[in-house]
Amino acid sequence: MADQGFFNKVYEVVRLIPFGRVTTYGAIAKYLGAAGSARMVGWAMNVSPDDVPAHRVVNRIGLLTGKHHFKGTNLMQQLLENEGIEVYDNQIQHFEALLWDPQKEL
DNA sequence: CTACTGACTGAAT
């Protein structure tokens, strides 16, 4: 696969997110050296393949901003709860504890 | 080619 650069790395990092963990657009962007381009991470998710667990990627406050883009209205939340993550009203509970920062963890 | 939008974020008001 040709290295698309930004997008490819976003997919790579998102796939590396451990089970039951989540990360933020800003954390990924910063890890890629594109801090401030958090929107591009979200855009990358929009065109991301199905093997990318985009449901593990949320905004900085643990709010499921992208759930509206999923097939089902509550699919994203269901996937997170399926991993043991507590989600209430599109808001991830214990977000700080579940946050997985690639720049920090790696 | 220019303009607008978008799964965001941080700083300013």
Add this chain to the structure above:
DNA sequence: CATTCAGCCAGTA
């Protein structure tokens, strides 16, 4: 403390 503004890059009209 809540709301608003500007910046980021890529894709579509």
